[in-house]
Amino acid sequence: MKIYTYPKSRSLRVLWTLEEIGAPYESVKVDLFNPTSCIKSPHSRGKVPFLSDGDVSIEETLAICIYICEKYSSTTFYPAEPKLRSTINSWLSYALTDLESPVWNLLKQQVFIPENQRNSGLIDYAKSEANRAVNQIRLNKGYEWITGSNFTLADIFVTHTLLWAKLCGIAINSEIKDYMDRAMSRPTYLKAQERNNR
């Protein structure tokens, strides 16, 4: 299984999933912003992550992670049991819509768009929406992870998006900060981060 990656990008979510599951993989660092580079992502729009596994090629981070979970049939990380899976899917959807949408817009405005093209109205709006989404996240009493006592795929998407929010200057309360710290001190995260940023 080959994963196309770029430092500090969403490819970290895929590598983290692979590390949690303990699946073998090869990572290929793409030179995303160098048009003359010969190391390109096979993604139809040149993006990362991209997965290639024999005759299987997949774009989109969540689709890649689900493929990995299904291929290696993880029992607690992404269980097949419909009730458990629906709770995880709800959090995945929240992470990718309500949370990631404002955070990604903010990140683009603060980091990727040249300063003279930034839109202060859009920044203010994205900030307030990101704040709202971050503050809507609650850990149920007694839960170590977002869906209960097991670390799941949802924790990868929620914590990585919260990390982006934090980088954009969004305030994170102490309970959620502790939760992020727990997730990001897992050896699987540290290994994935090291591979992704290589």
Ligand SMILES: N[C@@H](CCC(=O)N[C@@H](CS)C(=O)NCC(=O)O)C(=O)O
């Ligand atoms: N919806 C896609 C987004 C992929 C994406 O935008 N990846 C960024 C890195 S995090 C990228 O490759 N950017 C380069 C570009 O847009 O050309 C996913 O979730 O995989």
